[in-house]
Amino acid sequence: MSLKKRFIPVIFSAVTIALAGCSNETLADTTGEEQSVQTAAQEESDSLYRNDDWGLDISPNMDWELESEKESENLHIVLKHNKLKAILSTVSSSQSFEDIKKELIKGSGDVSVLTDSEDYLSYQSKLKKAIRTDVYFKEHSDERNILMIFMSSAENYDANQEKVESLLDHTKLNEVGDVK
Amino acid sequence: MMKKRIASLVLGTTLVVSGGQVLAAESEEVVSPDSELYETTRVMEEVEYELTESTSDKALLQDQFANERLIESELALEEGDVEKAEELLEEANESIDQAESDLEEAIEAEEEAVEEVEQTLSESFEERTTKMRTLLEREELPETAKIGISNALKQVENVMKRAEERLALETKFASGEMTEEEFESEMKEINETFKAEAKKNKAEAKALRKELKNKRKASVKSVELDEREELEDADEDESEELNEELEDAAEEAEERAEEEREEAEERAEEEREEAEEREEEAKEEALEREEKARERAEKEREEREEREEEEREEAEERAEEAREEALEFEEDDDEDDEDDEDDEDDERDEDDEDEDEEEKKPRDKGNNGNGKGKGNR
Numbered sequence: 001m002s003l004k005k006r007f008i009p010v011i012f013s014a015v016t017i018a019l020a021g022c023s024n025e026t027l028a029d030t031t032g033e034e035q036s037v038q039t040a041a042q043e044e045s046d047s048l049y050r051n052d053d054w055g056l057d058i059s060p061n062m063d064w065e066l067e068s069e070k071e072s073e074n075l076h077i078v079l080k081h082n083k084l085k086a087i088l089s090t091v092s093s094s095q096s097f098e099d100i101k102k103e104l105i106k107g108s109g110d111v112s113v114l115t116d117s118e119d120y121l122s123y124q125s126k127l128k129k130a131i132r133t134d135v136y137f138k139e140h141s142d143e144r145n146i147l148m149i150f151m152s153s154a155e156n157y158d159a160n161q162e163k164v165e166s167l168l169d170h171t172k173l174n175e176v177g178d179v180k
Numbered sequence: 181m182m183k184k185r186i187a188s189l190v191l192g193t194t195l196v197v198s199g200g201q202v203l204a205a206e207s208e209e210v211v212s213p214d215s216e217l218y219e220t221t222r223v224m225e226e227v228e229y230e231l232t233e234s235t236s237d238k239a240l241l242q243d244q245f246a247n248e249r250l251i252e253s254e255l256a257l258e259e260g261d262v263e264k265a266e267e268l269l270e271e272a273n274e275s276i277d278q279a280e281s282d283l284e285e286a287i288e289a290e291e292e293a294v295e296e297v298e299q300t301l302s303e304s305f306e307e308r309t310t311k312m313r314t315l316l317e318r319e320e321l322p323e324t325a326k327i328g329i330s331n332a333l334k335q336v337e338n339v340m341k342r343a344e345e346r347l348a349l350e351t352k353f354a355s356g357e358m359t360e361e362e363f364e365s366e367m368k369e370i371n372e373t374f375k376a377e378a379k380k381n382k383a384e385a386k387a388l389r390k391e392l393k394n395k396r397k398a399s400v401k402s403v404e405l406d407e408r409e410e411l412e413d414a415d416e417d418e419s420e421e422l423n424e425e426l427e428d429a430a431e432e433a434e435e436r437a438e439e440e441r442e443e444a445e446e447r448a449e450e451e452r453e454e455a456e457e458r459e460e461e462a463k464e465e466a467l468e469r470e471e472k473a474r475e476r477a478e479k480e481r482e483e484r485e486e487r488e489e490e491e492r493e494e495a496e497e498r499a500e501e502a503r504e505e506a507l508e509f510e511e512d513d514d515e516d517d518e519d520d521e522d523d524e525d526d527e528r529d530e531d532d533e534d535e536d537e538e539e540k541k542p543r544d545k546g547n548n549g550n551g552k553g554k555g556n557r
Binding site for chain 1: 211216217219220224225227231233234236240244
């Protein structure tokens with residue numbers, strides 16, 4: 001009898017612990033699911049710009065703002081930071097960056113090329129207050145690549161470098177959900 | 181038929197307006213409207229224009245955009261895309277207007293080197309004018325295009341004439357032959373005359389367009405009549421005639437709708453121009469009012485300062501007078517004091533004399549036995 005009395009609390013404790021363990025596990029699982037949903041939602045709301053169809057995600061940085069978005073055969077978005085502007089354009093991967101460079105220069109009128117490298121091109125207009133253009137070529141998927149074009153007055157180029165680098169760092173090229 | 185007309189108009193005007201650019205098209209390359217990168221370059225163009233601060237630079241950019249649109253329009257025509265060509269031609273015209281408006285603004289703001297920009301644009305116009313005149317002589321050129329050329333020529337001539345007049349005025353002003361007021365007033369007069377001439381040209385163009393439209397209508401009707409007669413001769417059945425009539429009615433309705441649309445556009449354009457003029461006048465009036473208010477304020481300030489100055493001088497005078505009076509009083513007091521002192525001295529002298537006399541008296545008394553002298557004192 002005394003042995004039974006001794007065992008009852010032990011068994012009760014073991015059952016309680018086991019139940020509590022299971023319950024915690026379930027709670028942990030639920031929390032995990034909720035967390036993942038929450039993180040995704042937060043990520044979405046935290047993005048400065050996100051477009052899963054084109055696999056583009058830009059997280060907020062250095063007060064960059066979205067100015068406009070245009071979707072047709074390609075995606076074109078314009079972001080601004082005071083007098084510095086960025087154009088993000090998709091382009092089919094069938095076009096080489098060399099071809100793209102030639103086309104861009106053709107469409108920019110009278111300009112002086114400053115740098116021409118493998119995945120970067122910079123040039124500026126010949127007006128009284130020249131506008132400088134910096135083009136970064138980003139390989140994305142089998143179908144599309146991305147052009148990141150920064151434009152500002154040439155005299156502000158140095159002052160804007162930090163903002164340019166910040167936007168380049170905060171732009172993620174994700175897997176394309178539904179390639180157009 | 182409509183498409184053909186537009187095509188000829190676009191082709192004609194493109195060749196005309198970009199007359200100076202036919203050669204330029206060979207050297208100046210543009211991104212074809214068919215290119216995948218065309219949209220990107222147009223977005224870049226917009227951004228460049230937004231970022232450009234100097235209005236004279238903006239004018240040069242719009243001139244460049246106009247040339248590009250005209251070349252692109254030609255390319256679109258070569259590709260057989262008439263609608264795109266027409267759209268691009270309209271955009272070219274918008275850019276030409278914007279260039280003119282930016283140049284006006286730069287002149288008004290007296291921007292640095294604006295004369296050079298005006299000269300550049302004027303040269304660009306001049307090249308086009310020469311080509312336009314050569315093209316006008318060509319017999320095969322469609323009538324619509326010829327009307328377009330004539331109007332464009334008038335406009336270009338006006339712009340050049342104005343530039344020359346401005347230059348002459350500036351030279352006179354620089355050499356001191358005229359005052360700043362005369363210069364400003366004459367400059368204003370030139371601008372107003374230019375605006376009036378531009379308006380007149382537009383009205384003439386409108387009348388010509390209407391005339392052309394009527395001619396076209398008449399020709400369409402005669403063709404229809406011929407066709408109808410042929411149909412009657414052929415003794416076709418009534419249902420076919422009915423169908424033809426229905427088609428004719430539909431065509432007429434379409435033409436009417438187009439006319440109405442064009443008229444509405446013209447009205448809207450006129451209203452827009454009038455609104456702009458009113459806005460400009462209001463601006464000028466506001467500036468004048470501001471100037472007058474400034475002058476009034478300046479005058480009031482001067483008057484106030486004068487009054488204050490007068491008051492200050494009066495106060496100083498009063499203070500001076502008060503000082504002088506105070507000095508006079510002091511002097512009078514001194515004199516009185518001196519008089520008093522003299523009196524006292526006199527009195528003291530008199531007393532001494534009396535005392536001496538009294539001292540003498542007992543001796544005299546002793547001699548005369550008369551004590552009246554002392555009692556009289």
